[in-house]
Amino acid sequence: MATKTVEFNVGQSREMGVGGAGASSPLAPFDIPEPKLGSEQMLINIGPQHPATHGVLRLVCELDGETVTSVVPHIGYLHSSFEKLGEYRTWNQIVPLTDRMDYLAPLIYNCAYVMSVEKLMGIEVTERCKIVRVILMELDRIFGHLLWLGTTAIDVGAFTPFLYSFQQREKIYSLHEALTGARITTSATRVGGMMADLPEGWLEQLLEFLDNFPKTLEEVHHLLTGNQIHIGRTQGVGVISAADAINYGFTGPNLRATGVPYDVRKDRPYYDYETYDFEVPVGEHGDCYDRYLCRMEEMEQSVSIIRQAMARLPDGPINVDDPNISLPSKTDAMSDMESMIHHFKLITDGIPAPEGDCYMAIEASKGELGMYVVAEEGGTKPVRWRVRPPSFVNLSVIPKLAEGHMVSDLIMINASLDIVLGEIDR
Amino acid sequence: MADEQKSGLDAVDEGPIGSDAHEATEPAFSGDPSEHPSVAALLERFGDEVQGHRVAAGDQWVAWLAPERSHEILEWLKNDPDHAYDMMSDVTGIDYGAGRPVEVVYQMFSTVHRRALRLRCPLPLDAMEIDSVCDLWKSADWLEREVFDLFGVTFKGHPDLRRILMPDDYAEGHPLRKDFPLRGRFSRAEQTRRALEQDVERFYLVDDLQAGAPQEMSASPVGAITDGEAEATPAQAGEDD
Numbered sequence: 001m002a003t004k005t006v007e008f009n010v011g012q013s014r015e016m017g018v019g020g021a022g023a024s025s026p027l028a029p030f031d032i033p034e035p036k037l038g039s040e041q042m043l044i045n046i047g048p049q050h051p052a053t054h055g056v057l058r059l060v061c062e063l064d065g066e067t068v069t070s071v072v073p074h075i076g077y078l079h080s081s082f083e084k085l086g087e088y089r090t091w092n093q094i095v096p097l098t099d100r101m102d103y104l105a106p107l108i109y110n111c112a113y114v115m116s117v118e119k120l121m122g123i124e125v126t127e128r129c130k131i132v133r134v135i136l137m138e139l140d141r142i143f144g145h146l147l148w149l150g151t152t153a154i155d156v157g158a159f160t161p162f163l164y165s166f167q168q169r170e171k172i173y174s175l176h177e178a179l180t181g182a183r184i185t186t187s188a189t190r191v192g193g194m195m196a197d198l199p200e201g202w203l204e205q206l207l208e209f210l211d212n213f214p215k216t217l218e219e220v221h222h223l224l225t226g227n228q229i230h231i232g233r234t235q236g237v238g239v240i241s242a243a244d245a246i247n248y249g250f251t252g253p254n255l256r257a258t259g260v261p262y263d264v265r266k267d268r269p270y271y272d273y274e275t276y277d278f279e280v281p282v283g284e285h286g287d288c289y290d291r292y293l294c295r296m297e298e299m300e301q302s303v304s305i306i307r308q309a310m311a312r313l314p315d316g317p318i319n320v321d322d323p324n325i326s327l328p329s330k331t332d333a334m335s336d337m338e339s340m341i342h343h344f345k346l347i348t349d350g351i352p353a354p355e356g357d358c359y360m361a362i363e364a365s366k367g368e369l370g371m372y373v374v375a376e377e378g379g380t381k382p383v384r385w386r387v388r389p390p391s392f393v394n395l396s397v398i399p400k401l402a403e404g405h406m407v408s409d410l411i412m413i414n415a416s417l418d419i420v421l422g423e424i425d426r
Numbered sequence: 427m428a429d430e431q432k433s434g435l436d437a438v439d440e441g442p443i444g445s446d447a448h449e450a451t452e453p454a455f456s457g458d459p460s461e462h463p464s465v466a467a468l469l470e471r472f473g474d475e476v477q478g479h480r481v482a483a484g485d486q487w488v489a490w491l492a493p494e495r496s497h498e499i500l501e502w503l504k505n506d507p508d509h510a511y512d513m514m515s516d517v518t519g520i521d522y523g524a525g526r527p528v529e530v531v532y533q534m535f536s537t538v539h540r541r542a543l544r545l546r547c548p549l550p551l552d553a554m555e556i557d558s559v560c561d562l563w564k565s566a567d568w569l570e571r572e573v574f575d576l577f578g579v580t581f582k583g584h585p586d587l588r589r590i591l592m593p594d595d596y597a598e599g600h601p602l603r604k605d606f607p608l609r610g611r612f613s614r615a616e617q618t619r620r621a622l623e624q625d626v627e628r629f630y631l632v633d634d635l636q637a638g639a640p641q642e643m644s645a646s647p648v649g650a651i652t653d654g655e656a657e658a659t660p661a662q663a664g665e666d667d
Contacts, residue, residue, distance in 0.1 A: 076589075076593070079592065081601060083576075083602060084601055119483045119484065120483050122483075246513055248564045248565055249515070249566075262513075262537050267537070268542065356482045356483060357483070357544075358483035358486065359486060359542075361515065370516050372516065374520050383520065383522055384519075386518045386531075388515060392569075392572075393569070397564075425591060
């Protein structure tokens with residue numbers, strides 16, 4: 001039902017002639033002559049401490065009247081030198097650094113990092129672990145998109161979707177807490193498996209969330225998708241063509257909104273994503289509205305993927321059965337001499353890696369998240385640990401997107417990119 | 427002073443562990459290049475420039491290139507329809523330490539052929555320069571700025587090469603280089619003192635706000651650092667007070 005409404009509105013908007021920065025707004029279909037006003041160039045500084053910048057981002061704008069002639073983003077206010085810190089930590093000690101980057105979808109980062117290290121070391125994780133990670137990554141995709149939905153709606157004046165989405169986010173917080181003991185800084189993964197298996201009753205809790213969540217999505221659809229104010233603020237705003245989007249490095253829903261069906265889950269599949277039945281939603285105009293529609297549809301697809309993954313979740317061990325990689329159980333470490341030695345060696349030395357490098361790209365909630373690890377022969381710490389943050393590259397496009405728009409559109413464009421400064425500044 | 431006390435954390439000031447213990451390994455030719463059309467074509471067309479290739483992590487192809495003609499080769503890889511690497515996913519650097527060359531790494535992906543390729547260009551420490559690929563892929567803009575900021579690699583022809591994560595007036599070098607100590611070049615007290623001495627207002631002066639203009643540091647009372655050598659040690663700075 002929801003998708004029908006979507007198509008109807010997109011079609012309707014096109015009749016109104018939306019599709020470029022100069023198009024008339026559906027709110028003002030008549031030609032109102034522009035009043036001739038004198039204007040002068042001015043410089044406006046937005047941020048770094050400003051709610052509309054979605055983090056400690058600073059935008060220096062050059063304005064002609066109210067029209068943006070150029071934007072220069074300044075970043076680095078949240079720089080924590082995670083990549084440098086990683087060079088002094090063993091493979092498993094880096095996991096807590098990863099969820100502090102994208103704290104809006106921490107489990108995706110946890111999983112992506114260990115997947116890269118496992119690929120470098122040639123570790124094949126258990127089937128159960130793979131599927132649990134798929135569930136967690138899709139759950140956090142919803143988690144990240146929900147925050148985007150709420151805060152972006154607030155930026156264009158819609159307060160209610162914010163409340164709805166945060167109500168659902170709270171349920172995912174509870175799921176995080178039940179699984180890892182933490183709500184945001186989850187640190188749930190380990191090289192070769194997970195910190196712990198799913199706790200009892202967790203899947204039932206997840207199922208309850210999945211049952212209720214689509215209703216919220218539908219409510220938000222009713223509130224925003226056909227809302228003329230929302231359409232007026234988003235359609236034709238921040239348009240980018242497909243070829244430009246690829247050249248500028250757009251990934252994730254931002255790229256798909258331009259009509260390019262590039263999804264790492266489909267194009268470079270990992271964890272058997274090719275066997276799951278899901279669709280990659282693409283837009284056609286590459287504007288803020290299409291980005292909104294793509295993310296809304298992606299959440300529904302994620303629900304479907306989680307259901308499929310839950311159906312095929314096997315029993316069995318969650319960690320690989322190799323004492324040189326996975327920690328022994330606490331009981332064994334306390335009672336069995338050999339297990340204790342393994343425990344000691346793993347904690348004090350860490351896991352030795354082969355010489356080489358590995359770039360693991362996965363589809364995070366914001367786009368292509370690349371984890372690049374470089375190791376030397378037998379190294380228990382990385383020589384280089386590089387994170388390719390999707391928001392970093394997405395944000396670099398903002399000067400192009402915002403040029404010629406109003407200041408208020410700049411706020412919408414910035415919000416529609418779905419950035420998180422934790423991963424941009426690292 | 428606290429310097430007398432030894433703690434377990436002192437080791438972190440001695441530079442990254444593990445890097446120095448290994449000899450520099452020359453990139454070798456391994457793997458069968460006919461498995462990856464682009465690597466095979468690179469060898470055929472730019473055989474002299476390719477310094478090595480191998481398969482990393484099971485299925486990822488890596489090729490080492492000499493930096494001199496890297497722009498020409500990357501341009502060809504982007505524009506040739508048989509390769510069409512239209513997406514520059516990542517540009518980053520690697521510093522192994524121990525005098526080994528700093529490498530610039532390109533992660534490329536072709537949405538046409540669904541094929542990925544990684545190129546690594548080793549730059550000797552006395553010539554840390556490479557041509558910018560910003561004119562080919564706009565995504566390289568900020569990525570190259572980051573490599574410049576954190577590794578000190580100069581990208582020739584970059585339209586706006588300035589620091590991006592560190593402050594514009596950061597004078598202590600390039601943090602991701604192995605010779606940069608984890609905790610910075612100064613004690614925490616000295617770092618705080620420098621931060622407090624900064625004129626906060628200047629970040630919001632109209633002259634400094636000008637779009638794209640790097641913020642010039644006014645003459646600092648504490649000596650700026652050149653070539654990574656600390657001229658003002660914490661002890662000396664304390665005496666000045």
